[in-house]
Amino acid sequence: MSGLTTQESVAELRHELRTPLNLIIGYCEMLVEDATDAARRGALERTLAAGRDLLDRINSAVPPSRGEITESEFATLREALREPQERIVVATGELLSSLTSADPDPQFERDVRRIRSSAERLLMVELPHHVERARLTNTGDHPAVETTPPASPVLGAARILVVDDLEDNRAVLERRLRRQGHDVVCAAGGHAALDMLARDKFDLVLLDVMMPDLDGLAVLERMKAGASRDIPVIMISALDDVASVVKCIDRGAEDHLSKPFDPVLLRARIGACLEKKRLRDTELEYLRQVAQVIDAATAVEAGRYESGTLAHVARRSDELGRLARVFDGMANQVRAREARLREQVEALKREIGVARDTPRETARREPPVLAAGELFANRFEIVEEIGAGGMGMVYRALDRELGEQVALKILRSELVSDAASVERFKREIRLARHISSKHVVRTYDIGDRDGVYFLTMEYVHGITVRELLHTRGRLGVEPTLAIACQLAYSLAAAHEQGVVHRDIKPENLLLDAAGVLKVMDFGVARPSGGASGLTEVGLLVGTPAYMAPEQLFGEDFDQRADLYAAGVVLFECLTGRLPFEANSPVALIAKVLRDPAPSPSSLDAAIPAGVSDVVLRLLAKDPAHRTASAADLARLLTQLG
Amino acid sequence: MPTILLVEDNEMNRDMLSRRLKRKGYDVALAVDGLEGVSMALAGGHDLILMDMSLPELDGWEATRRVRDAEATGRHVPIIGLTAHAMSGDREKALAAGCDDYDTKPVELDRLLGKIEALLARPV
Numbered sequence: 001m002s003g004l005t006t007q008e009s010v011a012e013l014r015h016e017l018r019t020p021l022n023l024i025i026g027y028c029e030m031l032v033e034d035a036t037d038a039a040r041r042g043a044l045e046r047t048l049a050a051g052r053d054l055l056d057r058i059n060s061a062v063p064p065s066r067g068e069i070t071e072s073e074f075a076t077l078r079e080a081l082r083e084p085q086e087r088i089v090v091a092t093g094e095l096l097s098s099l100t101s102a103d104p105d106p107q108f109e110r111d112v113r114r115i116r117s118s119a120e121r122l123l124m125v126e127l128p129h130h131v132e133r134a135r136l137t138n139t140g141d142h143p144a145v146e147t148t149p150p151a152s153p154v155l156g157a158a159r160i161l162v163v164d165d166l167e168d169n170r171a172v173l174e175r176r177l178r179r180q181g182h183d184v185v186c187a188a189g190g191h192a193a194l195d196m197l198a199r200d201k202f203d204l205v206l207l208d209v210m211m212p213d214l215d216g217l218a219v220l221e222r223m224k225a226g227a228s229r230d231i232p233v234i235m236i237s238a239l240d241d242v243a244s245v246v247k248c249i250d251r252g253a254e255d256h257l258s259k260p261f262d263p264v265l266l267r268a269r270i271g272a273c274l275e276k277k278r279l280r281d282t283e284l285e286y287l288r289q290v291a292q293v294i295d296a297a298t299a300v301e302a303g304r305y306e307s308g309t310l311a312h313v314a315r316r317s318d319e320l321g322r323l324a325r326v327f328d329g330m331a332n333q334v335r336a337r338e339a340r341l342r343e344q345v346e347a348l349k350r351e352i353g354v355a356r357d358t359p360r361e362t363a364r365r366e367p368p369v370l371a372a373g374e375l376f377a378n379r380f381e382i383v384e385e386i387g388a389g390g391m392g393m394v395y396r397a398l399d400r401e402l403g404e405q406v407a408l409k410i411l412r413s414e415l416v417s418d419a420a421s422v423e424r425f426k427r428e429i430r431l432a433r434h435i436s437s438k439h440v441v442r443t444y445d446i447g448d449r450d451g452v453y454f455l456t457m458e459y460v461h462g463i464t465v466r467e468l469l470h471t472r473g474r475l476g477v478e479p480t481l482a483i484a485c486q487l488a489y490s491l492a493a494a495h496e497q498g499v500v501h502r503d504i505k506p507e508n509l510l511l512d513a514a515g516v517l518k519v520m521d522f523g524v525a526r527p528s529g530g531a532s533g534l535t536e537v538g539l540l541v542g543t544p545a546y547m548a549p550e551q552l553f554g555e556d557f558d559q560r561a562d563l564y565a566a567g568v569v570l571f572e573c574l575t576g577r578l579p580f581e582a583n584s585p586v587a588l589i590a591k592v593l594r595d596p597a598p599s600p601s602s603l604d605a606a607i608p609a610g611v612s613d614v615v616l617r618l619l620a621k622d623p624a625h626r627t628a629s630a631a632d633l634a635r636l637l638t639q640l641g
Numbered sequence: 642m643p644t645i646l647l648v649e650d651n652e653m654n655r656d657m658l659s660r661r662l663k664r665k666g667y668d669v670a671l672a673v674d675g676l677e678g679v680s681m682a683l684a685g686g687h688d689l690i691l692m693d694m695s696l697p698e699l700d701g702w703e704a705t706r707r708v709r710d711a712e713a714t715g716r717h718v719p720i721i722g723l724t725a726h727a728m729s730g731d732r733e734k735a736l737a738a739g740c741d742d743y744d745t746k747p748v749e750l751d752r753l754l755g756k757i758e759a760l761l762a763r764p765v
Binding site: 011012014015018019021022023024025026027029030033051055064114118167168 | 651652653654657658660661664695724725726728731745746747748750
């Protein structure tokens with residue numbers, strides 16, 4: 001017959017039940033002997049009577065002659081023990097509450113607590129283990145009683161700290177929890193518990209409320225104020241009034257269990273608590289990993305991102321894992337692109353190095369207006385002439401007020417012939433100052449001296465792309481892409497501020513020794529020849545070649561005209577020639593307006609098709625067919641690179 | 642006053658019973674397990690031994706046997722076996738192991754004291 005114990009098991013059960021009674025009756029008899037106070041004596045006698053009642057019920061249900069017991073008989077016995085057991089809990093509660101701090105009686109208090117814990121232990125007695133196994137496989141004659149705990153724990157093993165000053169309580173809880181598959185560690189007091197929590201990791205704490213050295217509520221408060229705040233705590237107490245329970249929950253306890261425990265309730269509460277902790281841990285882990293992704297984004301911005309940093313997050317199967325995988329892939333692509341850009345810039349630097357070493361032909365078209373050493377506007381000491389363009393002569397000068405070198409551009413008088421044009425210059429310079437890019441030569445100021453207008457700008461020690469092309473003929477794909485990317489960044493920054501350059505050409509693109517490209521004359525450039533590009537002979541050559549068709553037509557044009565000009569520059573860098581060439585400006589303009597631009601790769605098969613296509617797209621007659629913006633161009637180029 | 646050696650592993654049982662015996666005028670020596678009990682018993686100086694039978698490692702039955710074996714040719718110290726098992730046949734088993742008497746837990750003190758006094762009064 002299943003569900004029956006062996007004779008030894010019944011003896012073990014009897015031992016489990018009678019041992020606490022030995023303590024209840026023994027301590028009680030002793031305290032009754034000492035009792036002088038009538039109320040105290042009354043409570044003790046009620047306790048003693050209840051103890052004897054318990055013993056009778058046990059002896060009746062499990063007499064020494066009894067060799068077996070069924071589960072239902074055991075459940076009935078446990079129910080029968082509940083009433084006298086509760087009488088003991090109530091009576092000992094009265095005894096403990098009669099104690100005052102003014103009249104302490106530690107020995108008495110300890111003995112009463114032992115009586116109470118022994119009574120609590122009674123209802124925690126379970127059938128011996130092998131009987132429990134028989135019950136779990138029960139197939140018929142004796143169906144499992146309603147109080148049977150679930151067959152297996154809801155969760156896996158947890159590490160539980162049991163804190164109780166009474167050895168017996170600790171032992172019973174430890175054994176019960178171990179049976180449920182948990183790993184159990186015990187502490188005999190509040191201080192010991194806090195020490196263990198500081199040293200070890202736990203999934204759950206079962207914490208007795210009433211302890212002599214440091215009570216459970218104080219332990220709970222310290223836990224919730226410290227590093228153990230996330231460990232769930234179930235308070236265990238003989239006090240089950242609402243105020244006591246609320247006090248525990250208010251101070252951060254997850255749950256409250258009243259002694260004596262119902263085994264089923266204990267298991268269910270622990271299971272629920274651990275499940276809540278598991279969910280909370282999962283949520284915390286999720287948030288921690290979200291923070292890691294955010295940190296990784298910061299690292300990418302700072303150039304510190306290491307590939308694989310998010311590997312463990314990327315293993316997640318949810319959306320966060322997907323985000324981490326995509327992020328890691330993108331970050332790696334960015335790194336690869338940066339590496340390629342560095343290579344391109346290195347190639348450009350080599351070209352610059354060669355060009356700088358090559359003696360330049362300084363075809364001076366007119367003698368300098370200002371001589372070296374001359375002081376201009378009582379502030380700028382001329383160092384040397386560094387260029388002569390459509391807008392006027394350019395000098396390197398020392399700004400005596402600031403002690404810095406500047407580029408000083410003396411504007412041709414026709415550019416600032418009236419107050420309106422001067423005002424427009426000033427307005428556009430103010431606008432251009434808002435451009436924030438290391439790829440833009442900063443314009444400082446506009447001034448005049450005796451009617452001669454001049455600009456001061458950032459001085460860049462380098463060469464122009466024109467000089468580079470003049471020396472090298474044409475550049476390779478890598479140096480061209482290095483120029484293209486930086487030009488795109490520069491235009492993107494300017495266009496974002498609403499500034500259109502209007503005269504992008506190799507002469508306006510400066511390269512310093514490190515290969516950094518800087519665009520000159522933002523906000524001040526005036527394409528030679530005005531809208532038509534035809535009226536001022538002598539200033540015309542070389543400029544209409546970079547002008548977009550809509551610009552040549554004199555139509556309204558926007559930032560996409562700069563993109564067209566960039567396409568011409570890149571075409572020239574790649575092939576060493578312009579997309580449209582003619583013997584006269586008129587013929588040139590006709591070609592620009594009429595002929596399709598040749599493909600760079602048709603002129604040199606070594607030019608990759610992707611690069612060639614981007615250049616052709618920039619050279620589209622219709623602005624709508626060009627890349628939509630400089631930022632788009634930058635993206636296209638990085639994908640190419 | 643006679644000295645009683647109480648061999649009991651449960652701290653509360655030890656505390657409770659020893660205090661009750663002291664109240665009755667006995668000197669009480671304590672051992673917390675079977676090995677310590679045997680060792681203290683053989684060291685002598687006790688008039689009677691109260692031996693819990695459910696002890697870890699070396700149980701009360703075996704401890705009693707060892708004490709009896711060791712004192713085969715010497716002084717016989719009475720031993721009362723104590724158990725909460727309360728199985729039929731426990732008493733016979735205890736006597737067979739060498740106990741002079743046997744009692745069950747929960748202890749009925751008057752009954753136990755009667756047994757103690759009877760054994761102490763027995764001529765050596």
